[in-house]
Amino acid sequence: MKTRPSVVIAASLLLFAACKNKNAGQGTARQPAFDVSGIDATVKPGDNFFLYANGKWMKAAKIPDDQSGWGSFYTLYQDNLKQLHTLLEEAGASGAEKGTTEQKVGDYYASGMDTLAIEKAGLKPIQPLLAKVDAVSDYKQFMNLVHEGYTTGNGDLMGFYVFADEKNSRMNIPVFTQTGLSLPEKDYYTKGDSASVAARNAMIRYASKLFVLAGQDTATAAKNAQAVLALETEIAKSHRSPVELRNPQLNYNKMAVSDLHKQQPNINWTGFFNTIGAKPDSVNVGQPDYFAALNNMLPGKPIELWKTKLKYDYLRNSAGLLPKSFRDASFAFKQTFSGQKVQEDRWKTIVNAADQEMGELLGQLYVKKHFTEDAKKRMDELVSNLQKAFAARIQKLDWMSDSTKQRANAKLNTFLKKIGYPEKWKNYDDVTIDRNSFYANGKALAVHGQKEMIGKIGKPVDRSEWMMSPPTVNAYYNPTNNEIVFPAGILQYPFFNPNADDAINYGGIGMVIGHEMTHGFDDQGSQYDAAGNLQNWWTKEDNERFKAKTAAVVKQYNGYTVFDSLHVKGELTLGENIADIGGLAIAWDAFQMTDQAKSKDKIDGFTPDQRFFLGFAQVWRLINRDETMRMRLNVDPHSPEMFRVNGPLANFDPFYTAFNVTEGDKLYIKPDQRARIW
Template identity: 35%
Template sequence: MLKRMATVLVTSATVLGGLSVCQASVAGTASAMPEKADIGIDISAMDKSVQPGNDFYRYANGNWMKTTKIPDDRSSTGSFMEAFNATEKHRAELIAKLVKEKHPAGSNDARIANFYHAYMDTAAINAAGMKPVQADLARYAAIKDKDQLSSVLGANLRVDVDPLNATHFWTENLFGLFVTQGLATPGEVLPYVLQGGLGMPEREYYLSDDPKMQELRKAYRAYIETLLKKAGIDHAAERAERIFALETKIAKAHVSRADSEDFAKSSAVWSRSDFDKKAPGIDWQAFFKAAGLGQQQRFAAYHAGSIPALAALVASEPLQSWKDWLAFHQINSHADVLPEAIDKAHFAFYGTTLSGTPKQRSRDKRALSALDRYLGDAVGEAYVAEYFPASAKAKVKAMTTQIIDAFGRRVKALDWMAPSTKKEALAKVNSLVVGVGYPDTWRSYSNYHVDPDNAYANEVNGEKVKTAQQMAKIGKPQDKGEWWMNAQIVNAVNLPVQNALNFPAGILQPPFFDPNADDAYNYGAVGAVIGHEISHSFDNNGAAFDSTGAMRNWWTKADFARFAKQGEALAKQFDSYKPFPDLHINGKLTLGENIADVAGLAAAYDAYKASLHGKKAPVIDGLTGDQRFFIAFAQTWATKMRDKALRQRIATDGHAPGMYRALTVRNLDAWYKAFNVKPGDALYLAPDQRVKVW
């Protein structure tokens, strides 16, 4: 849901490591690219034997592609990984210092140290065996009827739809929870009810006839049985069969990805009584009371099409199937803090079978990722104090202002847009709330008890704290300055219902930003990131929201038709890219990101040219300013992915793989002039075929 309501540059921190993506996420092993000179771009990564007009990605990254090895503990690598490795190194230094010191009880430093100690103590985790999870398993085993089942399902409701930090980017509870302003209720913050309940990424993994999907289904069914056996649960084969059959029915109940991405179909607001009338099968009174929402009268039914079908399954499917399903997911979603055999089995399926990653990350690095998930703001506050100077924040803020201004000038210059539409568009531009580096207010963890000896309890308690933090917003005015990312995350985000942008400190470093580097590099790299997030306010999804964050049609019919036509052309352009003979990029699925890339790169280019104040950029190492700008952009999308991970990305992710995002340059006239690209070159598009959205 966050990936839909908050349009991210990449996908998830895990993907981050696995993508060179819009996440997305580069070199031999740990660090991606060599030290850069003041030119910013990496000359050694280029393959100048390639004609830019024939394969611009390989021209910019060809030697890097030849020499780079994907680390064994990653499903991919890329430029985002370079920044991720830098932040990980810094975080490791911070945590190493913290865990050696004594801290006041109840302080964030104490919480961080306790969490890390417990997570790293695998001997204690192994010795404890399944004892930490027994209370939860007993809770499920004690369910006697569907009313009690409804209560347990409600008690398990969590704000766990978190692609930025989650191990998976789907919810394993039957329903997911998200809290923000309603799509069609400006000023009213509501709890969103989302479809969930799957252990694989989405419904097509259960329903597709594709042979590779069929193989994954068999592997997942086998994994369920393996996990239950390793957890010491009897009749594992029978239980696994019931669990898989139930999840297949849950998948059939889900709305399609296309419908899920369609905000117009997702803006329903249900009253409390609507759940009883429209979705019988669950005791909704028991469900919401157990969830802590017993007094809530209004909900955003984001997946209104699937809620009734999921509720019906609660009534129709055998109670034992639900009890088995609950037990499996309790273990599966906390495998990292349960005995090693369970942890390894979990990685074998999710890491190797699903993503093709041969080796699991070291425990200490996984501990850092877990800290980001459960104590992200506490770590972030320490991180920015040490590694993100005020001067860097000031420079990026200035660049952001320049690129927003450039985008506004582009809107003003549109000759096809009616004055009424243009007025609304400019209102959005002028009211953007921009956060750079870190939030003004850090989240409080005062209610989060972290045990130095119980890693499982720390995760469960952390989930409850995160949920309580979000639920506390219900009924209060929307905070447009709220951050949805940790400061140390290598990513960026546009928040349509807040009309806000976040640029965490994690992405404000090489290869995206270097305060000492050539301006052409910075505008082509982080400038394009900034432009991308600005442009998300005006992509095929963002364009449905007005300056207040309300979903409202502010377009004339003719203007939107013209806008949609350009989107169709861009979707067709990306449909033509085929990483495999049997699989092409889904232009419609990735359209929002691709629109943001095109418009964002154009705005960043305009801002770069304006920054020269009429002067000619210097030629450095034989490259003009415009050439350095476009090469910098392409190098931020340096990407290498394992085939399984690439296939998963294409099937499930709204972001095209990085090597194809680099080809966004085909739509900018300035790129043709910069590299003398002519008809006959493989990437050449006639002027009337170049997509100009904004």
Template identity: 40%
Template sequence: MKKLLIGAALGALLLPASGALAQDHDHACIDEACTVFELFQASEPGATVTGWQGVEAPRYGTWGFDLAGRDTSVEPGESFFRHANGAALDRMQIPSDRTSYGSFALLRELSDNRLKAMIDGLVARTDLAPGSDEAKIADAYRAYMDEARIESLDAQPLQPYLAAIRAADTHDKLAVYMGETQGRFGGSIFGTGITIDQKAPTRYVVATGQSGIGLPNRDYYLEERWAEKKALYRAYVERMLEMIGWDDPAANADAILAFETRIAEAHWTPIQNRNRDETYNEYTIAQLASEAPGFPWQAYYDAVGVGGVPRLIVRQDTAMPKIAAIYAETPVEVIQAWQAFHTTDDAAGLLSKRFSDAQWEFRSRDLQGQPAQRSRDKRAISFAEGMLGEAIGRQYVAEYFPAESKAKMEELVANLRTALGNRINTYDWMSDETKAAAQDKLAKFTVKIGYPNKWRDYSDLEIRGDDLFGNAERAGLFQWNYRLNRLNDPVDKDEWGMFPQTVNAYYNSANNEIVFPAAILQPPFFDPDADPAVNYGGIGGVIGHEIGHGFDDQGSKSDGDGVLRNWWTPEDKARFEALTTRLGAQYDQFEPIPGFNVQGGLTMGENIGDAAGTAVGLEAYHLSLDGQPAPVIDGLSGDQRFFYGWAQVWQSKYRDDALRQQIATDPHSPAEFRVIGPLRNIDAWYDAFDVQPGDKYYLAPEDRVRIW
């Protein structure tokens, strides 16, 4: 099920990196872990998590910021991240079943706890109508928790797949198999899905991109610093092949690694994959077959179900001929073994303990340093949510999202839009013509808060309480058919890319929309009882971040209607790119862990979002004061409390392996530099905390980058 490009890609506050498919910048999220199916464990700040906790939102101090969490021995200019959060970070322990911990994790645990309480209540009921969403949720959970049945089946659910792979004894048959298993378990050297057409965002289009590797991205195959992880991967491939009884697992593991290394050499880099101009390439299937011979494109697309489309979008056009040639040159037996491994790896979490443990040991322990696996009931919650997320979200909203939170958010968003509009008018690097286009885009933003206006219909999805593997298969096909069947329909502007219970937010450039799920509208991001300065620094910064994505180095390539086109004058575009280059150079210097510097080019969009979020959020806070001076609280000015509010949002720590992987793969900077990076470019931060020349993160006024 790793082959599907889901809709228009998310650009969220936190975004997961993927080695399988190039990230589409159409969505930008605030958090680097923005997958809607992954839930995290957390508890009170600094506590060790040992089990399920409560369902009450956390509180931070008496007015929204935890003063006791600071480390005032660290000067703000030496590390504002440590100054604002150091004591809390020193107390904080990463739970053994997690690779990171912090403010986002705390709210994810809260979301988990609430889902657990809701689902436990459904499982206990005997009056649920068969086929109802509530019954499906309960059955999905029951099936995952039925360990006795899962152990008794062992690898049996895989056998039809493995038999089909053995029968696919030619290159053409294997390509057809890749297409036929769309939405099911398995691998493909190309990822195909249905997405919003970036140049005609009222319609959907088929998109195809590079795939075929099992490590997080190409760097893991090609850079010496990842040699240990590559060796662990090769051992994992052999282990999985042994477990399914595949012939000569050692030799096939070597061949699979060699095959994937060649594919990785052809892959575009993560930075290349961010470029929306370069990843939009129109082709007919016949043109693709002509330019990328060696792969039976028409047969493949026929098997996927899109063989009759008049056009498609190819993401990495120069990589496709290379990968197709590699496919043609590789012996059938190697591709069969490769497919058998990826199918097993894809399904392992739903098989017996020996498979699920092996998958966890490599993917979480070896790659990311996670010492312990999540408990089965937590994984069961995630599984049920992955299949029936909006059905669960509907109940979550009814129980946990007050109407006043939505109203307050609407007011905050309006203030942020006004602040950015005012700022655009003052920019001396932008012409009146470009300013007018930017104002038009800002005016056309759509805002979604809390939950969808209409809920997903799951009536055609069959879920059984005694069929875990079958539930996953049916859910994958249900999701794929849902997208496939609307290919010729107008774009559904009401659709959400996240569930209400997801702790995140995102911008979608094709719809020119910013989206804030219910679960993020809680402390430390948003507290209706908190000091407004802290709320503007927290959720205000998040709002500004998402609006900023509409004007970052990639989001700025779409207009107010979501159309991918250039609305800049050449001179303004050159000045904008000069500013982004300077910002990227700043982030290139950050070294969160020895030997691993932040990649300013990879993180550019999120860094611009953070810069916009803090600068525009601060101006919106000042506007909210309506000309009155900000009150002083506990000796702190309004501006100081605003900056503390932003820093508290990013209170988090990582395991070393997880941090290395994030730096290599993720378009988000590590939390420390999501605090330091934007603030050192804001004049008011220097004034608020008396940051002076000689301080580690001091920038001279002429070196500060002010974009939005």
């Protein structure tokens, strides 16, 4: 849920069954769908509402060996995988005509499942690429090969994409970002804690294994692995931290291509654009220090070291397309950060790959079968109600001036709302899918993606485009489009149930909608105007008051401890925390407009207000492996789920009333100290 692609939730996922009881349907046209059995009544709601709402479920829940966590997102994601699996199996067996959607997705899936063919091909598919690396004799030839990679789907060392110019949001511009690392972020290369040391050791083992599989002897492979780690450690010094990467102004550095080429001739920017066939006047260099360092390091490091690094990157980036030995090595490395015990079944891996690589082809089949117009209409209603509730909240703010309120409402009222699936589907006519070569299919789709992206340079932004596929269990806000996007994948139980009572839906998907809306007004989104431009629209006084309020949120979340005395990083998670706090409040206000909220009729022994908060808490019921949580605390802008529930509730007066929270309860915050922003 943030900048490009802004995602609402950390990609992690869990199961709880709907509890249908005698009261179902009484006093409401919609059927309740809520897990009463997961509540732990031994926990006081005012002490830890997350555990109160989910405690019994958490005690019984077990993380499957092939998962890094378990919970609401996971179970919905797994359900979607099964639905997509059926679609792909049917498409593969349909005998569809060449070039049709069914043929492409079906044959892609079949090629990925043909592990015998993949094993038989061995290293042959990637050998021509490795041979090109061997033929390089100096850093200039090396960069020519790097540039070529951005036309063949093998781009490296230059984080590159095409996106809206953040200060001219209707036009596309090339964007370049820091890259070049295997570990999650820069501090993993230098920190002396056991987890960071283990990560470096795992990287050495991984690189060594890849080099051995590529034909090097054990001693040479080990030496080369150490050399790659040393090079990446040097590269990491030029990287910005995850917190610094959250600053839109810091990461907007528009430069003329001609000036950039003069400043960094060793990268050969002119050669890069000639190779990809584009002629932009200017680009946005997100993190200039990285490219300045790369420019200096290119002639300063032995060419053999750069070649070794490039081979390593090619091998690890292609591991999923190569024989099992490569996939096993990749999994062993990733275990360091996930804690996952075993690999997923092959079919899950290939279904996920199909969604990632050709999501708007597979998505067409998915929405035709699994997304109803009734669900879309219900979502339209929810979004409209939350938009009205947010507008009303803005008008009541006691810390914002009337002039800034007018601009805030103008931004809110111009939200582009996308629900379910794109109105216009992407075109894959230039992609040929061969049932007999998974590697070739992967590279063909990569080339297609690069070609599609490069073709946008210098052209107007297509505001109808989506950054997630329809089956994705997620949502996002994109500040340059000023849009909120909800794929069909998340518009299902437990987040959204057209047959559930309003309290459950407003506490679930309603909060997600409010969360995404609030992202337009969090510490990052608030820097973009109604047209999506990175431009101040606040008075100086209002901006100072806003920053004071966000500082209080940072302080609150810095105080949350997970385990081993590791704390939530308040600055890293600030945007998501603001969105959680605001999303809850907006969803609550919208719920109060419903007949159920006004009725006060109990279901399952709970008032409508209580069910709203319980519904909210249960959609965030997740458990993570320790390894996953450690990495999340370092790089994930979302707080752990317990604090995504308890943090917003501790600041929200209606929660205190609904569950009689009083001074002395652990969640209690004095009224004048509660974070109240939107």
